[in-house]
Amino acid sequence: MTTTQPPSQMPGFEVDRAALAHLADAQVNVELDTGDMILNMGPQHPATHGTLRLVVRLDGERVIAADPVIGYMHRGYEKLTEFRTYPQVTTLINRIDWLSSFANEVPFVHAAERLMGIEAPDRARYVRTILTELSRIATIYLFLGEMGLQVGALTPAFWGFRDREHVLNLIEGATGGRFHPNFNRIGGLKDDLPWGWVADCRAAMDRILTGCDDFEKVLVGNEIFEARTRGVGIIPAELGAAYGVSGANLRASGIDWDLRRDGQPYLAYPELDIKVWTHADGDSFARYWVRLQETRESARMVLQLLERLPSGPVMAKVPRIIKVPEGECWVETENPLGQMGYYVVSKGATGPFRVKIRSASFSNVSILPWLLRGVYVPDVVTILGSLYFILGDIDR
Amino acid sequence: MGLVEKGVLGRKPLKPVTWLLNYSRKYSLWMFQWGLACCAIEMGAALASPRFDMMRLGVIPFPASPRQADLVVISGTVTDKMAPAIKRLYEQMPDPKYVISMGSCANCGGPYWDSYSVTKGVDQIIPVDIYIPGCPPRPEALLDAIVMLQERIQNEGIGNDELASRWRGEPVEVA
Numbered sequence: 001m002t003t004t005q006p007p008s009q010m011p012g013f014e015v016d017r018a019a020l021a022h023l024a025d026a027q028v029n030v031e032l033d034t035g036d037m038i039l040n041m042g043p044q045h046p047a048t049h050g051t052l053r054l055v056v057r058l059d060g061e062r063v064i065a066a067d068p069v070i071g072y073m074h075r076g077y078e079k080l081t082e083f084r085t086y087p088q089v090t091t092l093i094n095r096i097d098w099l100s101s102f103a104n105e106v107p108f109v110h111a112a113e114r115l116m117g118i119e120a121p122d123r124a125r126y127v128r129t130i131l132t133e134l135s136r137i138a139t140i141y142l143f144l145g146e147m148g149l150q151v152g153a154l155t156p157a158f159w160g161f162r163d164r165e166h167v168l169n170l171i172e173g174a175t176g177g178r179f180h181p182n183f184n185r186i187g188g189l190k191d192d193l194p195w196g197w198v199a200d201c202r203a204a205m206d207r208i209l210t211g212c213d214d215f216e217k218v219l220v221g222n223e224i225f226e227a228r229t230r231g232v233g234i235i236p237a238e239l240g241a242a243y244g245v246s247g248a249n250l251r252a253s254g255i256d257w258d259l260r261r262d263g264q265p266y267l268a269y270p271e272l273d274i275k276v277w278t279h280a281d282g283d284s285f286a287r288y289w290v291r292l293q294e295t296r297e298s299a300r301m302v303l304q305l306l307e308r309l310p311s312g313p314v315m316a317k318v319p320r321i322i323k324v325p326e327g328e329c330w331v332e333t334e335n336p337l338g339q340m341g342y343y344v345v346s347k348g349a350t351g352p353f354r355v356k357i358r359s360a361s362f363s364n365v366s367i368l369p370w371l372l373r374g375v376y377v378p379d380v381v382t383i384l385g386s387l388y389f390i391l392g393d394i395d396r
Numbered sequence: 397m398g399l400v401e402k403g404v405l406g407r408k409p410l411k412p413v414t415w416l417l418n419y420s421r422k423y424s425l426w427m428f429q430w431g432l433a434c435c436a437i438e439m440g441a442a443l444a445s446p447r448f449d450m451m452r453l454g455v456i457p458f459p460a461s462p463r464q465a466d467l468v469v470i471s472g473t474v475t476d477k478m479a480p481a482i483k484r485l486y487e488q489m490p491d492p493k494y495v496i497s498m499g500s501c502a503n504c505g506g507p508y509w510d511s512y513s514v515t516k517g518v519d520q521i522i523p524v525d526i527y528i529p530g531c532p533p534r535p536e537a538l539l540d541a542i543v544m545l546q547e548r549i550q551n552e553g554i555g556n557d558e559l560a561s562r563w564r565g566e567p568v569e570v571a
Binding site for chain 2: 158
């Protein structure tokens, strides 16, 4: 059974009850008409990927209004950064989007470097790019598996966790941490890559590319998967852009926009041959498909980077105590979940005066109240899964 | 443990009976996953990934509700907004119940020790049996905690007095 999303009728979309009546097979008397039911999903619910709480108003099996309640994971990052020095802040912001920790560090370190007028050496730039792409793979791989789980397929979830370990091993080998590397320093990297890492990385990327083929074989084209995801949760392109949806969610709506290619030039991306994948449909399936292609693209990008990896130092000359001169700086990057940006205000001290964090998931879930109107309850789960947010990234 | 509460086993149950009951209990731990933050992913890796595979230790991670769970793993940052929900769901779990606090955040607040919205340690709201340090701990650390908990359960008394002493906070010696 495919459900259809009502056409875009923002704002003030109301459910046409007369139109819904024909959905029931049997004719229902007026006395049997059901009242609205309030269903509370979360804050602890497996389908919400953490601690998102959804208050859903139901008419039978259909959602007429959904209200996300966020803040269960609010840890006060923006305030905490005011009480930390610059090197300490990178430890903290690792944990915003905990799946792609390394990618979180990059924009902040860039902002500090730009304010200080330091340029990281070429090798550091390349290794940063490699590790960012690896963390992208580690993030999206979990999604590729979990999306199967949302529609009742267990096997892809196990595959996702299994192959993800290859990438985590690489990150651990280079940085010492599976999850939170904290490997970036202002002006470069903590260490160089260990001996033999490049060969390991090549082998792991081959493994990842094979794994992507497996996902494609199992899920894309699978009748059940397509029935549950095609035509479900369609985000129209203009509306998505208006809500601030970014990353693969927006590219799945047909907008060809990737900050790695189109934004401020950062890391080694301008020197790379990047293909940006888009899909015209904008439904859950499109979001899955775009992310699948992006994982492949990331793996290919890592292979490209390994080919061109320059030699040299990994750390620029930086004063022992880092003091950032007065100024303001906005750096945005394309993170696995979408556009992530830091607005750093410095007053010349050892720590930032104010940091505004723009995280992707917060804007991505802001479309939920619109998106969930009129869908069936089981589709809520697939839509939540396909939007792919991290709670730390929403609440910060 | 209805048998225990009704006093069928008496004040001092026979040693083999105790052993058998504890043995059965420790290898069928129904684990309620409370995945909150980063540690939840490592918990997921411990449960779902073939590299770690926690189910081989006799942990069943999919109870439908806390009312069927023996063990809850609090993995991640507990915020003040989340704390009432944790307490309520903990209270719904049937006795005897065990709590593993996974990661620095759940232990003591971790990197958010000076945050205005974070509960500094889940032990402020519920009693914790085993703390796992790390930010986040590796999946192996969680496996180790499970093994420690199983040792503890094996050596626990099942009479009412022993259970009561457990709740008074007296230490249980692990062999």
